[in-house]
Amino acid sequence: MRKVVVVDGTSMKGKYGGCLLSACAQDGNFQIFPLAFAVVDNENDNAWEWFFQKLxxxxxxxxxxxxxxxxHASIYTGMRKVYKEAHHAACVVHLWRNIQVLYKMPRLGNLMSAAARAFTITEFNRVFIQIQRINPACASYLVDIGFTHWTRAHFKGRRYNIMDSNIAESWNAAIKEAREYPxxxxxxxxxxTVMGWLALRRAKANNEQGTLTPNVRKLxxxxxxxxxxxAVRDISELEFQVQDPTGECFTVSLALGSCSCREYDEIGIPCPHALAAASKVWFPSDSLVASAYRIxxxxxxxxxxxxxxxxVGGSQVGSSTTTELLPPAVRRPSGRPRKVRIKSRGEFKKSGQSSSNRRCARCGRTGHNRASCRNPI
Structure with a gap:
């Protein structure tokens, strides 16, 4: 598979609390492939370091x-200790949410997303200049994070088409019901759940005909x-100049699997320019696709x-030695269990209604809450 791993943590809703850490990847057909999951007490430095060591x-x-x-700061700490050669990139969706909350301008978030997904530095600079003109403070905030950490054009590794942590978010949603269980x-x-997923996808992959996975073949x-x-013009035996309908020209090298638009280089799926060049010399398009997408x-x-x-389901757990397993000594918080996802460190919360506009749950009037309500019902 492509060497891109999405890690995330989500809270457990059971009596004893805790946190479920997970690591997921994508298979060659753009489907979730869970790699590992673990239960820890909290998302802290020790928990993430232990998880990365096992991973x-x-x-x-x-x-x-x-x-x-x-x-999340603990993810950064754990990665620095365990994965010293790997690259680390920030989720663009979480960054988009932060910008929406901080600056309350939808256009800024959309421009940031476009800049992050730009394939070339020229394209990135064109979009980032617009951000600077609209809101210099937002531009400074993005500069402080570091272009190499959130943009594709400046990133030192290869993240393919995976720009966010939606893989992990979808995994957390798939097991949302289970997080309330013992x-x-x-x-x-x-x-x-994972056993069923793998069985179904194994059968689908074995029955698939051709050389490319279904979703990649559609692309x-x-x-x-x-x-x-x-329009395609020859440069050398396997190098071509490709001109799109807008008049812009790109250089394609079929021997190197490269195009100056950088889309082919980053994702591993031939862009329209590469396919136009391949059609001119009757070069098979399937051979241009990266090996990770092959059947x-x-x-x-x-x-x-x-x-x-x-x-599981038997009367004995573990070895033959009788061991009494006791639950952790915790005190359940008062009130109903929390259902809304807890925001990560570095992820800002949207400001709710002010106390002057919030309605009291007891009497229905505004300006106070239930605890301080003194109105007769």
Missing amino acids: STFVTDCPQLVFISDR LIMMLEYIRT VEENYDLSTAM QNWREGFAGKIYPVPS
């Missing part, structure tokens, strides 16, 4: 590896339709199987 036993550290997460029931729910077909309106590699991703845990 490193099969996701080894290397310069080609990329992690994407929100800007611990062992929750883990069994997760195990059976290649869409790009090919766009390539038919482009054979897609099938190999599901070669492993998940089996039931033998002790």
